[in-house]
Amino acid sequence: MSASISAREAILGRVRSAIAGTEQTSWEDVARHYRQQRPAEDLVGLFCERVADYRATVERVAPGGLTTAIVAAAHTAGARRVLAPAGVPHSWYEALTSEFAHVDDGTGIDTAGLERVDAVITTAVVGIASTGTIVLDHGPGQGHRAVTLVPDVHICVVAESQVADDVPDGLRRLDPARPMTFISGPSATSDIELKRVEGVHGPRTLHVLVTPDEP
Amino acid sequence: MPAFPQAAKQELANSQLRHNLANATSTIRHKRAEVVGELDDWAQLREAGAAIKSHTLSNLDTYLERFEEAVTAAGGTVHWARDAAEANRIVVDLVRATGEREVVKVKSMATQEIELNEALQDAGIDAWETDLAELIVQLGHDTPSHILVPAIHRNRAEIREIFQQEMGKVGTPAPADLTDEPARLAEAARRHLREKFLRAKVAVSGANFAVAETGSLVVVESEGNGRMCLTLPETLISVVGIEKLVPRWQDLEVFLQLLPRSSTGERMNPYTSTWTGVTPGDGPQSFHVVLLDNGRTNALADEIGRQALRCIRCSACLNVCPVYERTGGHAYGSVYPGPIGAVLTPQLRGTTSEVDKALPYASSLCGACYDVCPVAINIPDLLVHLRTRVVEEHRGWQSKPMDALMSMASWVLGDSRRLAAAQKVASLSRRVIGRKGTIGRLPPPLSRWTDARDAPAPAEETFRTWWERNRGSDSR
Numbered sequence: 286m287s288a289s290i291s292a293r294e295a296i297l298g299r300v301r302s303a304i305a306g307t308e309q310t311s312w313e314d315v316a317r318h319y320r321q322q323r324p325a326e327d328l329v330g331l332f333c334e335r336v337a338d339y340r341a342t343v344e345r346v347a348p349g350g351l352t353t354a355i356v357a358a359a360h361t362a363g364a365r366r367v368l369a370p371a372g373v374p375h376s377w378y379e380a381l382t383s384e385f386a387h388v389d390d391g392t393g394i395d396t397a398g399l400e401r402v403d404a405v406i407t408t409a410v411v412g413i414a415s416t417g418t419i420v421l422d423h424g425p426g427q428g429h430r431a432v433t434l435v436p437d438v439h440i441c442v443v444a445e446s447q448v449a450d451d452v453p454d455g456l457r458r459l460d461p462a463r464p465m466t467f468i469s470g471p472s473a474t475s476d477i478e479l480k481r482v483e484g485v486h487g488p489r490t491l492h493v494l495v496t497p498d499e500p
Numbered sequence: 501m502p503a504f505p506q507a508a509k510q511e512l513a514n515s516q517l518r519h520n521l522a523n524a525t526s527t528i529r530h531k532r533a534e535v536v537g538e539l540d541d542w543a544q545l546r547e548a549g550a551a552i553k554s555h556t557l558s559n560l561d562t563y564l565e566r567f568e569e570a571v572t573a574a575g576g577t578v579h580w581a582r583d584a585a586e587a588n589r590i591v592v593d594l595v596r597a598t599g600e601r602e603v604v605k606v607k608s609m610a611t612q613e614i615e616l617n618e619a620l621q622d623a624g625i626d627a628w629e630t631d632l633a634e635l636i637v638q639l640g641h642d643t644p645s646h647i648l649v650p651a652i653h654r655n656r657a658e659i660r661e662i663f664q665q666e667m668g669k670v671g672t673p674a675p676a677d678l679t680d681e682p683a684r685l686a687e688a689a690r691r692h693l694r695e696k697f698l699r700a701k702v703a704v705s706g707a708n709f710a711v712a713e714t715g716s717l718v719v720v721e722s723e724g725n726g727r728m729c730l731t732l733p734e735t736l737i738s739v740v741g742i743e744k745l746v747p748r749w750q751d752l753e754v755f756l757q758l759l760p761r762s763s764t765g766e767r768m769n770p771y772t773s774t775w776t777g778v779t780p781g782d783g784p785q786s787f788h789v790v791l792l793d794n795g796r797t798n799a800l801a802d803e804i805g806r807q808a809l810r811c812i813r814c815s816a817c818l819n820v821c822p823v824y825e826r827t828g829g830h831a832y833g834s835v836y837p838g839p840i841g842a843v844l845t846p847q848l849r850g851t852t853s854e855v856d857k858a859l860p861y862a863s864s865l866c867g868a869c870y871d872v873c874p875v876a877i878n879i880p881d882l883l884v885h886l887r888t889r890v891v892e893e894h895r896g897w898q899s900k901p902m903d904a905l906m907s908m909a910s911w912v913l914g915d916s917r918r919l920a921a922a923q924k925v926a927s928l929s930r931r932v933i934g935r936k937g938t939i940g941r942l943p944p945p946l947s948r949w950t951d952a953r954d955a956p957a958p959a960e961e962t963f964r965t966w967w968e969r970n971r972g973s974d975s976r
Contacts, residue, residue, distance in 0.1 A: 296742065299797035300561045307803065309558045312747050315551045319754065321542040335767065345659060396698055396732060397897040416760075416768035429782035430731040430773075434724060453753040461714040461749040462574070464779045467756075467772035472724040475764065476633035477656055477682040478520070479527045485632060485686050486693065487724025487771065 290498070323451040328414050332448045333495055335417025339470025340483055341491040351496050352380035355406055355440065358492045359385065362438040364403035368394070370432055372425025373408060381406070391428045399431055404438035405488075412448040412495075413455040419443060419493065420455060422463040430466060439488040441468075445497050503858035505952030506832040508823075517653050517828050524652045525819045531765025532816060532872070539757070539766070542602075548754045548874040553810035556712075556745050557800060563712040563745045570715025574777020576787040583794050588619035590790050591704065591737055595625050598735050598786075600702045606719060606726045607631035608706025609647065609813055610739045610792055613835045613848075616704065627704070628670075628696050630725035632689050639666040645829030647815040647835065653828050655679040667692050693725065703729035703784070707740045708812065709755060710789075713748040716776040717789070720759060720769050730773050736784035741792050743800075743809040755812060758874035763814035795848030803913065806883045808844045811877040813842075817869035817879060823862060832862060839869035843882040851890050860886035922971050926958035 325331045333343045346354045355377055360365050366387035369377050381388045389402065408426035409419045419441055421427045433439050449455040459465060472487030483489060502506070511517060536542050539596045568578040581587035592597055595603055603620065605611065605627055617627040617638075631639045636651040636661065637644050639660045644650030651659070663674040666898050672695050674688045705726070709718040717738055719726050730736060746752065760769045778787050799805050818824045818838030829837030833855040834845035842863055846856045869879040939955045941947060949955070961969075 291588060292582050295582055296580050296791070296793045296797065297561050297564065299793065300564065300800065302740070303776070303797050303801035304558055304560060306784070307558050310551075311553050312555060315548060315555055316544075317548050317754075319541040319548055319757075320539075338767075339770070393905070400698070413768070418768045423779075423782055434727050434731065452756050453750075456750065456753050456756075461711065461716050461774070462776050464775045464782060465773070466545065466727065467767040467768070467774075469770050473770050474632045474686055474723045476631070476636070476651060477659055477685055479524050479649065479652075480682040482682045482686040485690055485723035485725065486630075486697070486728055 291389050321453050323415050325414060325450060328450055329445050329448050329495060331413040332412050332417065332443075333493075335414060335421070336412075336470070336491075336493050338415075339417055339473075339491075341417075341470045341493055343414060343493045343495065346494050346496045348497050349441065351494065352376050354485065354496075355442070356380050356384050358440045358494065359406065359438075362440070362490060362492065363406045363452075366401055366403050366440060368399075368402045368405045368428070368432060368436065370405075370407055370426060370428030373406065374399050377406065377476070379486040391432050394432070396431060396435060399435035402436040404440055405432055405436045406440045407433055407442070409441055409443045409447060411455050411458050412443045413450075413452060414448055418455070419468045420459060421466045421468065422459060423466070426461065430464060433466065433468075434487055437484075437488055438490045439468075439471075440492045440494065442494045442496055448489065448495075501855050502835040503566075503854040504827075504831055504833065504862040505858060507833060508827040508862070509839055509952060511831045514828075516655070518602065520563070520653055520655055521825055521828055524649065525825050528649075528765055528819045532762060532819070533765075535761045535765055539761070545754055545757055545803075546874055546876055549758050549812075549874055550810060552746060552751050552754060553743075553812075553875055556747055557743065557806060557809055560745065560800065561682055563747060564742060567712040567715060567745055568791075569708055570711075570713065571777060571789055572715075574715050576715070576775050576777040576789060579788060579790045581790050581792050581794070584614035587614045587739060587790050587792050587794065588616055591616060591739065592619060592623045592625065594735070594737050594788055595702055596623070598702050600735075602626040602628065602696075602700065603702045603704050603737075604628050604630050604696055604700040604729045604733065605634075606703070606705035606721070606729045607634045607650070608704070608739060608834060610706045610741050611704060612644065612694075614739070614792065614794060616654040618740065624702070626670075628693075628695050628700075630729060631696070632686060632723060632725075635693070636662060637690055639663065639670075643830060644835075645679050646818060647813050647836065647838070647840075648818075649815075653830070656682060656685065656743070659685055663692075670954060671695055693728075697725075697728040697732055700729075700733050702735045702737070703733040704736045704820065705729060705736065707738050707744055708751060708759065709746050710740050710744045711747075711749055711752070712745050716749065716774050718752065719773045720756075720765070721772075722770045724771055727773055730775065731783045733784055735788075737788045737790065739790045739792055741794075741881055743940075759812055759814055762812075762816040762872065762874040795850070798850070799844070799847035802847065805843070805847050805882060807877050808840065808882060810846055810877055811840050811844060812875060813840075813849045814874055817871040820868040820872050821863075822866060822868070827862075832859065834859065839863060839879045839883075840877070843877075843879055843886060846886055846890075851886070851893060857890050857894075860884075860890060876950060920962070920964055923962040927960055927962055930957045930960060 538725040
């Protein structure tokens with residue numbers, strides 16, 4: 286431990302002597318002339334378009350149609366075992382348990398258990414229109430981080446009111462103390478001759494349902 | 501490791517490499533230009549990115565202490581490492597303390613820089629790279645040649661061969677009917693790595709950003725291998741260069757716009773993970789950050805050179821560099837290749853070795869790298885600054901012939917008749933040294949120039965004589 290304390294002092298000492306005599310500006314003085322807002326006529330429409338650009342499936346759901354849409358999405362994915370984390374609306378469970386034999390709420394599920402799940406259905410905390418990004422802070426309805434990672438299909442419900450215009454607005458809506466996952470489309474790689482391939486380690490299918498209701 | 505001029509000469513002879521690189525860099529250049537063009541405030545974002553980083557660097561002691569405090573408060577442990585050996589020792593000890601003999605790794609330039617994999621190997625610990633390109637490099641017993649796409653020099657046929665020959669030796673083998681389709685190759689990697697992800701108890705990562713105010717770390721990736729490593733294991737060790745700090749959470753709004761568009765040419769990368777200390781019940785319950793100096797404070801001490809520490813490792817400068825496009829990354833003999841490597845590495849390592857002395861010269865100073873840099877690092881200026889430093893450091897043996905040459909040059913250039921006479925001699929010399937239109941090998945010490953370059957032979961006629969012959973009679 287003493288070695289580590291002296292390394293700390295040594296590095297901080299080197300930093301201090303390196304910057305001695307240099308001009309020190311304050312954080313508030315940093316020029317921020319970039320856009321704080323990126324207005325769009327149809328913000329939710331833009332969000333859907335940009336998410337779809339990442340080869341995700343995007344659906345706008347009519348009022349009252351959400352549970353039907355969730356069940357249909359899980360069927361489309363060919364799912365038999367589905368997971369809807371603790372905290373999603375009770376109506377989702379009811380709809381899912383009437384259609385699927387295995388519905389898990391993720392409480393106490395381990396990685397091996399997650400491997401047997403076909404599709405996971407979660408809420409989100411923020412959507413970012415300009416980039417087509419969904420943010421999960423893994424609060425209620427979103428499950429712990431592995432829940433949306435290990436299964437091959439992720440069905441995500443985003444409320445229209447959660448859609449931010451751009452990255453600055455999106456970040457302002459988040460609590461940095463929480464662990465977070467920003468998701469833009471399904472898992473992808475461009476490592477082989479820069480040809481984009483969807484689905485490497487994370488979910489190969491991302492299905493986004495955009496709803497006018499609070500989920 | 502040969503210095504750049506010799507290494508480049510070898511690499512240039514590899515036509516497969518040049519073909520792969522030309523394809524890859526032009527594709528990514530166009531994608532970048534398209535998504536950067538979408539933002540009408542790109543110049544302002546770039547200016548803010550540069551200003552935030554400069555501000556952080558000039559107050560780095562304060563922000564490092566603040567970061568340490570925040571991480572500790574959130575349940576993590578901060579370690580400090582003066583150099584590569586110290587950082588490796590810390591990581592090896594932390595892994596040993598868990599009793600584990602293997603780690604999964606998220607692609608990280610910092611751990612490559614300190615050669616952590618080799619150190620772990622020496623300690624009897626297997627380190628598995630989980631980024632697809634890093635996996636290709638590791639299985640191919642190769643070294644990375646690009647910051648973002650380390651296997652950019654490999655084509656699909658080569659990758660298929662590597663997978664078939666090597667995967668079975670270290671885990672799940674590649675399927676027997678593996679083709680060279682990128683989707684099939686990615687599928688083989690998925691199957692090979694999944695076994696390792698599900699088994700691993702310890703992960704090692706770097707970080708793209710570290711937020712001083714909150715103690716949050718940020719990892720930007722595409723494949724989900726990062727998420728696997730950051731969330732499934734019980735222990736997470738992140739090796740982070742001290743220049744990765746940004747003051748506040750809000751600052752990420754600038755860098756999360758600049759980085760993906762500059763690096764992969766996407767509006768956003770598929771996955772970004774942020775975490776702050778440990779979260780009970782979610783992810784690793786033991787979390788360590790190793791703050792790495794390893795020469796960064798040397799760069800910080802150089803007021804001009806310091807701006808290289810603004811680098812966010814996007815690799816846009818590699819993709820536009822005419823020199824990188826032809827030689828590839830291996831020629832630089834540096835973990836950081838391309839224009840940024842040519843200015844960063846000699847500052848981190850010093851300019852004592854032949855490789856590091858040569859790096860500031862591995863450029864034509866065309867300036868394309870400066871134009872695309874999202875944090876406005878003036879790479880051409882830095883190259884010249886470092887060339888001066890290299891020359892000054894070696895004045896001892898170089899000054900006399902160099903001074904003599906320079907004073908002769910100034911004597912010649914100082915008078916138009918002398919210049920005309922010198923040019924005439926040069927034109928005549930074409931018959932001797934440049935029959936094929938280029939200058940071949942000259943005797944030493946001039947061979948230091950001609951061995952690595954095709955210089956055009958002097959013209960048969962100088963511009964001055966041409967002018968006199970054609971326009972000499974003009975009354976003006």
